[in-house]
Amino acid sequence: MTDTMLPEPTTRSAGAPARQGSVFVALLRSPVGLVGLLMLATCLLATVLGPMLYPVDPMEIAGRPLLPPGAPDAPPLGTDEVGRDLLAGLLNGGRVTLLVGVAAAALSTFIGVVIGGLAGYLGGWIDSALMRFTEFFQVLPILLFAMVLVTLFQPSVGMLSFAIGIVAWPGTARITRAEFMRIRTLDYVRAARAIGIPSLRIMVRLVLPNALPPIIVISTLIVGSAMLFESGLSFLGLGAPGTVSWGTMLGDNRDKLAIAWWTVTLPGAAIFLAVLSISLIGDGLNDALNPKRRKR
Amino acid sequence: MTAPILTVESLGVTFDGAIPAVRDLSFDLYPGETLAVVGESGSGKSVTSLAIMGLLDDAATVTGRAVYVDAAGSRVELIGLGERSLRRLRGNEISMIFQEPMTALNPVLTVGEQIAEALRLHRGTSRRAARTAAVEAMEQVRIPDPARRSQQYPHELSGGMRQRVMIAMAMVCRPRILIADEPTTALDVTIQSQILGLLADLKDETGTAVVLITHDMGVVAEMADRVVVMQQSRLVEQGAVGEIFRNPREPYTRALLDAVPRLGAMTGIDHPVPFPLSSEDER
Numbered sequence: 001m002t003d004t005m006l007p008e009p010t011t012r013s014a015g016a017p018a019r020q021g022s023v024f025v026a027l028l029r030s031p032v033g034l035v036g037l038l039m040l041a042t043c044l045l046a047t048v049l050g051p052m053l054y055p056v057d058p059m060e061i062a063g064r065p066l067l068p069p070g071a072p073d074a075p076p077l078g079t080d081e082v083g084r085d086l087l088a089g090l091l092n093g094g095r096v097t098l099l100v101g102v103a104a105a106a107l108s109t110f111i112g113v114v115i116g117g118l119a120g121y122l123g124g125w126i127d128s129a130l131m132r133f134t135e136f137f138q139v140l141p142i143l144l145f146a147m148v149l150v151t152l153f154q155p156s157v158g159m160l161s162f163a164i165g166i167v168a169w170p171g172t173a174r175i176t177r178a179e180f181m182r183i184r185t186l187d188y189v190r191a192a193r194a195i196g197i198p199s200l201r202i203m204v205r206l207v208l209p210n211a212l213p214p215i216i217v218i219s220t221l222i223v224g225s226a227m228l229f230e231s232g233l234s235f236l237g238l239g240a241p242g243t244v245s246w247g248t249m250l251g252d253n254r255d256k257l258a259i260a261w262w263t264v265t266l267p268g269a270a271i272f273l274a275v276l277s278i279s280l281i282g283d284g285l286n287d288a289l290n291p292k293r294r295k296r
Numbered sequence: 297m298t299a300p301i302l303t304v305e306s307l308g309v310t311f312d313g314a315i316p317a318v319r320d321l322s323f324d325l326y327p328g329e330t331l332a333v334v335g336e337s338g339s340g341k342s343v344t345s346l347a348i349m350g351l352l353d354d355a356a357t358v359t360g361r362a363v364y365v366d367a368a369g370s371r372v373e374l375i376g377l378g379e380r381s382l383r384r385l386r387g388n389e390i391s392m393i394f395q396e397p398m399t400a401l402n403p404v405l406t407v408g409e410q411i412a413e414a415l416r417l418h419r420g421t422s423r424r425a426a427r428t429a430a431v432e433a434m435e436q437v438r439i440p441d442p443a444r445r446s447q448q449y450p451h452e453l454s455g456g457m458r459q460r461v462m463i464a465m466a467m468v469c470r471p472r473i474l475i476a477d478e479p480t481t482a483l484d485v486t487i488q489s490q491i492l493g494l495l496a497d498l499k500d501e502t503g504t505a506v507v508l509i510t511h512d513m514g515v516v517a518e519m520a521d522r523v524v525v526m527q528q529s530r531l532v533e534q535g536a537v538g539e540i541f542r543n544p545r546e547p548y549t550r551a552l553l554d555a556v557p558r559l560g561a562m563t564g565i566d567h568p569v570p571f572p573l574s575s576e577d578e579r
Contacts, residue, residue, distance in 0.1 A: 187399040187400040188399060188400050188401055190351065190400075191392075191394055191400040191401070192413075193386070194349060194386055194391065194394075195391060195392075195417075195465060195466065195469075196382075196383045196386035196387035196414065196417060197414075197417060198417075209402075209405075210402070210404055
């Protein structure tokens with residue numbers, strides 16, 4: 001019994017905190033990152049759980065067209081130009097927008113890291129060739145290119161992600177290349193070569209993890225711009241048919257802006273908030289991953 | 297006398313066709329000995345070691361020969377050897393440690409993983425066995441509490457500790473040659489003597505031949521069996537340590553020896569006198 005009166009030893013061995021954990025904690029501590037995370041969590045909850053809590057088909061006619069929010073007999077956020085429930089549209093439409101944003105960012109990060117990494121690490125003529133290739137994509141009118149891709153093939157969620165991912169990678173490639181070029185000359189890479197580690201393994205095990213912070217930040221920002229891009233394509237009528245996304249809602253109702261502000265403003269605000277939350281997280285990550293702040 | 301384990305013959309290194317960094321350098325390294333390569337900054341010491349390891353980049357042109365005799369007795373010409381064969385030697389039979397322990401370790405991997413890497417690569421050791429071997433290697437370089445230390449990241453270790461980790465990394469495969477490029481320059485004096493003592497002990501325990509690159513004649517006196525003195529990319533003098541210290545033939549060697557401060561050497565002198573550099577246009 002008396003044993004329990006003894007205070008617990010408070011000193012712990014100074015073991016390394018889990019790295020990911022410490023970055024996440026640092027993200028929570030940065031005010032910008034915390035706000036972004038909260039906003040994104042709200043968006044995700046709304047799009048994942050929302051349709052279950054508010055089971056209204058967003059494609060069905062729910063009432064007279066263009067009912068304002070709060071009008072008698074109207075759904076909570078009113079109806080659009082053909083009388084579909086706007087709240088149901090917002091809750092369901094976020095799923096496509098967020099999915100396309102994340103998938104496109106993943107694809108563009110993969111392409112960008114592979115091309116930038118090879119160019120930066122190998123240098124020489126490979127670097128020149130890959131960078132000319134990257135510049136070709138940078139000078140390409142990307143909206144037009146993505147539109148052509150989507151119209152040539154079936155517009156679908158997958159196709160939209162592909163079309164956006166394939167045009168969004170040059171920035172990632174350039175940043176990755178710069179990081180790889182910098183890290184390639186550092187002592188620990190030379191030391192790794194001195195114990196006989198092959199180039200590919202050095203790239204993947206040594207250089208890539210050390211180059212990750214800026215890559216993570218730019219990938220996050222690409223999620224935001226990919227969502228905008230998806231909304232833009234949907235606005236132009238190139239969204240995936242048969243699905244609701246914030247962009248298609250915006251596009252379908254755009255000529256009603258003067259007479260029914262809510263039909264355009266609400267999906268627009270949803271896009272704005274989601275992209276803003278991702279940008280804030282990107283900024284927060286930028287702080288959290290900054291080695292100067294992480295140093296003890 | 298036993299045959300040399302490494303024979304360097306008229307080694308030359310030029311970067312982009314400019315002034316050579318190493319000219320006509322020849323020396324032998326015998327099994328189990330410590331050979332010190334001494335000279336001021338820019339005299340070509342480090343470039344020599346990088347050339348032997350094949351670690352210079354494409355801008356460098358290397359001429360001459362560097363013949364390594366492997367454990368089976370076959371002679372391997374290191375200059376111009378293919379990357380794949382070089383990689384098999386590096387870290388396994390010829391290893392190297394660098395000057396800056398602060399930057400020579402990868403910040404995102406634990407030190408244990410980094411030591412285990414060479415074993416897994418050259419010996420195909422399993423992950424778990426390599427981890428155990430890494431802890432043993434850390435024990436061998438006298439790191440206290442090696443099991444816990446092996447889980448830590450480089451930034452959690454002090455400079456001396458990191459240099460020990462570097463040595464463990466380089467020695468874990470029991471190389472037959474260890475090239476130590478100014479291993480103690482970045483450390484303070486007490487740590488410096490600990491690390492040198494450790495290198496001497498390891499050499500005795502494993503029989504590894506050590507090429508010690510330094511500019512410190514004090515370190516040479518303490519560690520080396522033989523000395524190669526370099527100045528402005530050329531060999532100036534070589535011989536047994538006792539011989540060179542007792543009776544330096546070249547004025548440059550004498551000047552290097554005089555650069556080591558001695559107790560009471562400043563008696564009657566107000567300020568340190570600038571080190572006399574031989575003129576640049578001599579080349």
